Amino acid sequence: RKEVEQDPGPFNVPEGATVAFNCTYSNSASQSFFWYRQDCRKEPKLLMSVYSSGNEDGRFTAQLNRASQYISLLIRDSKLSDSATYLCVVTPGDQGGKLIFGQGTELSVKP
Amino acid sequence: NAGVTQTPKFQVLKTGQSMTLQCAQDMNHEYMSWYRQDPGMGLRLIHYSVGAGITDQGEVPNGYNVSRSTTEDFPLRLLSAAPSQTSVYFCASSAGGSYQPQHFGDGTRLSIL
Numbered sequence: 001r002k003e004v005e006q007d008p009g010p011f012n013v014p015e016g017a018t019v020a021f022n023c024t025y026s027n028s029a030s031q032s033f034f035w036y037r038q039d040c041r042k043e044p045k046l047l048m049s050v051y052s053s054g055n056e057d058g059r060f061t062a063q064l065n066r067a068s069q070y071i072s073l074l075i076r077d078s079k080l081s082d083s084a085t086y087l088c089v090v091t092p093g094d095q096g097g098k099l100i101f102g103q104g105t106e107l108s109v110k111p
Numbered sequence: 112n113a114g115v116t117q118t119p120k121f122q123v124l125k126t127g128q129s130m131t132l133q134c135a136q137d138m139n140h141e142y143m144s145w146y147r148q149d150p151g152m153g154l155r156l157i158h159y160s161v162g163a164g165i166t167d168q169g170e171v172p173n174g175y176n177v178s179r180s181t182t183e184d185f186p187l188r189l190l191s192a193a194p195s196q197t198s199v200y201f202c203a204s205s206a207g208g209s210y211q212p213q214h215f216g217d218g219t220r221l222s223i224l
Protein backbone atom coordinates (compact mmCIF):
# COMPACT_ATOMS: atom_id res chain seq x y z
CA ARG A 1 0.00 0.00 0.00
CA LYS A 2 1.32 3.44 -0.91
CA GLU A 3 1.96 5.85 1.97
CA VAL A 4 -0.19 8.52 0.36
CA GLU A 5 -3.04 7.66 -1.98
CA GLN A 6 -5.26 9.98 -3.96
CA ASP A 7 -8.39 9.66 -6.05
CA PRO A 8 -7.47 8.50 -9.53
CA GLY A 9 -8.20 11.14 -12.17
CA PRO A 10 -8.69 12.87 -14.37
CA PHE A 11 -11.54 15.07 -13.20
CA ASN A 12 -13.26 16.94 -16.03
CA VAL A 13 -15.61 19.65 -14.77
CA PRO A 14 -17.33 22.73 -16.23
CA GLU A 15 -16.43 26.22 -15.12
CA GLY A 16 -18.21 27.15 -11.92
CA ALA A 17 -18.42 23.60 -10.64
CA THR A 18 -17.40 22.49 -7.17
CA VAL A 19 -14.86 19.70 -7.12
CA ALA A 20 -13.48 17.67 -4.23
CA PHE A 21 -10.23 15.74 -4.00
CA ASN A 22 -9.61 13.05 -1.42
CA CYS A 23 -6.41 11.65 -0.04
CA THR A 24 -5.52 9.03 2.56
CA TYR A 25 -2.20 8.44 4.31
CA SER A 26 -0.97 5.31 6.04
CA ASN A 27 1.53 6.63 8.61
CA SER A 28 -0.38 7.66 11.73
CA ALA A 29 2.72 9.54 12.96
CA SER A 30 2.53 11.97 10.04
CA GLN A 31 2.86 15.53 11.28
CA SER A 32 2.09 17.98 8.55
CA PHE A 33 -0.07 17.97 5.48
CA PHE A 34 -0.23 19.98 2.30
CA TRP A 35 -1.81 20.35 -1.09
CA TYR A 36 0.55 21.26 -3.91
CA ARG A 37 -0.36 22.22 -7.43
CA GLN A 38 1.64 21.23 -10.50
CA ASP A 39 1.16 22.63 -13.99
CA CYS A 40 2.26 20.69 -17.09
CA ARG A 41 5.22 18.92 -15.41
CA LYS A 42 6.58 22.19 -14.08
CA GLU A 43 7.76 22.37 -10.50
CA PRO A 44 5.16 21.76 -7.79
CA LYS A 45 4.01 24.84 -5.92
CA LEU A 46 2.43 24.98 -2.50
CA LEU A 47 -1.30 25.58 -2.74
CA MET A 48 -2.09 25.40 0.95
CA SER A 49 -1.16 23.73 4.18
CA VAL A 50 -3.80 21.61 5.89
CA TYR A 51 -4.37 22.13 9.60
CA SER A 52 -6.28 20.01 12.08
CA SER A 53 -9.04 22.56 12.42
CA GLY A 54 -9.47 22.83 8.67
CA ASN A 55 -8.64 25.96 6.77
CA GLU A 56 -9.89 28.04 3.89
CA ASP A 57 -8.18 30.27 1.36
CA GLY A 58 -10.64 31.99 -0.95
CA ARG A 59 -12.32 29.31 -3.07
CA PHE A 60 -10.18 26.55 -1.58
CA THR A 61 -11.01 24.62 1.60
CA ALA A 62 -8.83 21.93 3.10
CA GLN A 63 -9.85 19.45 5.78
CA LEU A 64 -7.86 16.99 7.86
CA ASN A 65 -9.26 14.00 9.73
CA ARG A 66 -6.44 12.49 11.77
CA ALA A 67 -8.59 9.65 13.13
CA SER A 68 -9.42 8.46 9.61
CA GLN A 69 -6.04 9.57 8.19
CA TYR A 70 -7.85 11.46 5.50
CA ILE A 71 -7.26 14.81 3.82
CA SER A 72 -9.53 16.64 1.42
CA LEU A 73 -9.45 19.68 -0.84
CA LEU A 74 -12.59 21.43 -2.03
CA ILE A 75 -12.51 23.92 -4.88
CA ARG A 76 -15.60 26.06 -5.29
CA ASP A 77 -16.57 28.04 -8.41
CA SER A 78 -13.79 26.42 -10.42
CA LYS A 79 -11.97 28.52 -13.02
CA LEU A 80 -10.20 27.53 -16.23
CA SER A 81 -6.96 28.50 -14.50
CA ASP A 82 -7.55 25.82 -11.85
CA SER A 83 -6.71 23.16 -14.45
CA ALA A 84 -3.63 21.40 -13.09
CA THR A 85 -2.55 18.32 -11.17
CA TYR A 86 -3.19 18.47 -7.43
CA LEU A 87 -0.75 16.65 -5.21
CA CYS A 88 -1.50 15.51 -1.68
CA VAL A 89 1.66 15.70 0.41
CA VAL A 90 2.50 14.44 3.88
CA THR A 91 5.49 14.89 6.16
CA PRO A 92 6.28 11.72 8.14
CA GLY A 93 7.08 12.57 11.74
CA ASP A 94 8.85 15.79 12.54
CA GLN A 95 10.96 15.77 9.37
CA GLY A 96 10.21 18.97 7.59
CA GLY A 97 12.64 18.25 4.78
CA LYS A 98 11.08 14.94 3.79
CA LEU A 99 7.84 14.95 1.86
CA ILE A 100 5.80 11.97 0.72
CA PHE A 101 3.70 12.71 -2.36
CA GLY A 102 0.54 11.11 -3.61
CA GLN A 103 0.44 10.31 -7.30
CA GLY A 104 -1.63 13.40 -8.04
CA THR A 105 -5.10 14.01 -9.43
CA GLU A 106 -5.46 15.84 -12.70
CA LEU A 107 -8.18 18.48 -12.95
CA SER A 108 -9.41 19.86 -16.25
CA VAL A 109 -11.89 22.74 -16.09
CA LYS A 110 -13.77 23.27 -19.34
CA PRO A 111 -15.59 26.42 -20.52
CA ASN B 112 15.65 36.48 -6.18
CA ALA B 113 17.10 33.16 -7.42
CA GLY B 114 15.56 30.68 -4.91
CA VAL B 115 16.46 27.12 -5.96
CA THR B 116 18.54 26.81 -9.11
CA GLN B 117 18.97 23.51 -10.95
CA THR B 118 21.37 22.85 -13.79
CA PRO B 119 21.23 21.58 -16.43
CA LYS B 120 17.58 21.92 -17.48
CA PHE B 121 17.89 19.14 -20.08
CA GLN B 122 20.41 16.34 -20.52
CA VAL B 123 20.76 13.26 -22.68
CA LEU B 124 23.15 10.53 -21.58
CA LYS B 125 24.21 7.17 -22.85
CA THR B 126 23.82 4.09 -20.67
CA GLY B 127 26.79 3.74 -18.36
CA GLN B 128 27.78 7.41 -18.35
CA SER B 129 27.99 9.31 -15.10
CA MET B 130 26.94 12.86 -14.42
CA THR B 131 26.10 15.31 -11.67
CA LEU B 132 22.88 17.31 -11.43
CA GLN B 133 23.52 20.57 -9.66
CA CYS B 134 21.23 22.23 -7.13
CA ALA B 135 21.89 25.48 -5.30
CA GLN B 136 19.73 27.61 -3.02
CA ASP B 137 20.34 31.10 -1.70
CA MET B 138 17.77 31.14 1.11
CA ASN B 139 20.04 29.65 3.80
CA HIS B 140 17.69 26.67 4.07
CA GLU B 141 18.83 23.74 6.17
CA TYR B 142 16.73 21.10 4.43
CA MET B 143 17.36 20.05 0.82
CA SER B 144 15.94 17.13 -1.12
CA TRP B 145 16.01 15.44 -4.50
CA TYR B 146 12.91 13.91 -6.06
CA ARG B 147 12.22 12.19 -9.32
CA GLN B 148 8.92 12.23 -11.17
CA ASP B 149 7.87 9.64 -13.70
CA PRO B 150 4.73 9.71 -15.90
CA GLY B 151 1.56 9.04 -13.94
CA MET B 152 3.36 9.13 -10.64
CA GLY B 153 3.87 11.66 -7.95
CA LEU B 154 7.29 12.76 -6.84
CA ARG B 155 9.45 10.14 -5.13
CA LEU B 156 12.19 11.09 -2.71
CA ILE B 157 15.69 10.01 -3.72
CA HIS B 158 17.93 11.55 -1.03
CA TYR B 159 17.60 14.37 1.43
CA SER B 160 19.74 16.42 3.77
CA VAL B 161 18.90 18.18 7.03
CA GLY B 162 22.08 20.24 7.06
CA ALA B 163 25.65 20.48 5.81
CA GLY B 164 27.45 17.18 6.23
CA ILE B 165 24.23 15.21 6.85
CA THR B 166 22.45 13.16 4.20
CA ASP B 167 20.01 10.28 4.25
CA GLN B 168 18.26 7.99 1.80
CA GLY B 169 14.75 8.46 0.60
CA GLU B 170 12.38 6.05 -1.10
CA VAL B 171 14.40 5.37 -4.29
CA PRO B 172 18.13 5.95 -3.54
CA ASN B 173 19.71 3.16 -5.61
CA GLY B 174 21.97 4.38 -8.40
CA TYR B 175 22.31 7.88 -6.92
CA ASN B 176 24.82 9.53 -4.64
CA VAL B 177 24.66 12.86 -2.81
CA SER B 178 26.84 15.03 -0.63
CA ARG B 179 26.23 18.26 1.28
CA SER B 180 29.51 20.05 1.86
CA THR B 181 27.87 23.48 2.09
CA THR B 182 24.44 24.76 3.10
CA GLU B 183 23.88 26.14 -0.40
CA ASP B 184 24.68 23.15 -2.61
CA PHE B 185 23.26 19.65 -2.87
CA PRO B 186 24.48 17.86 -6.01
CA LEU B 187 22.99 14.56 -7.17
CA ARG B 188 25.34 12.09 -8.88
CA LEU B 189 24.32 9.33 -11.22
CA LEU B 190 27.05 6.76 -10.92
CA SER B 191 26.33 4.68 -14.05
CA ALA B 192 23.26 5.89 -15.90
CA ALA B 193 20.55 3.38 -16.79
CA PRO B 194 17.45 3.85 -18.97
CA SER B 195 15.29 3.38 -15.84
CA GLN B 196 16.72 6.67 -14.57
CA THR B 197 15.08 8.59 -17.40
CA SER B 198 12.92 11.02 -15.48
CA VAL B 199 12.34 14.59 -14.41
CA TYR B 200 14.40 15.48 -11.36
CA PHE B 201 13.39 18.18 -8.89
CA CYS B 202 15.50 19.67 -6.15
CA ALA B 203 13.78 21.36 -3.21
CA SER B 204 14.74 23.24 -0.10
CA SER B 205 12.97 24.35 3.05
CA ALA B 206 13.73 26.02 6.32
CA GLY B 207 12.99 22.77 8.13
CA GLY B 208 10.41 21.86 10.72
CA SER B 209 6.80 21.00 10.15
CA TYR B 210 4.71 23.23 7.93
CA GLN B 211 7.65 24.95 6.33
CA PRO B 212 6.91 25.16 2.58
CA GLN B 213 9.26 23.48 0.16
CA HIS B 214 10.73 25.61 -2.61
CA PHE B 215 11.35 23.68 -5.81
CA GLY B 216 13.75 24.25 -8.65
CA ASP B 217 12.54 24.22 -12.26
CA GLY B 218 13.57 20.59 -12.75
CA THR B 219 16.09 18.71 -14.88
CA ARG B 220 14.71 16.58 -17.70
CA LEU B 221 17.07 13.64 -18.10
CA SER B 222 16.98 11.01 -20.85
CA ILE B 223 19.18 7.91 -20.79
CA LEU B 224 19.61 6.15 -24.13
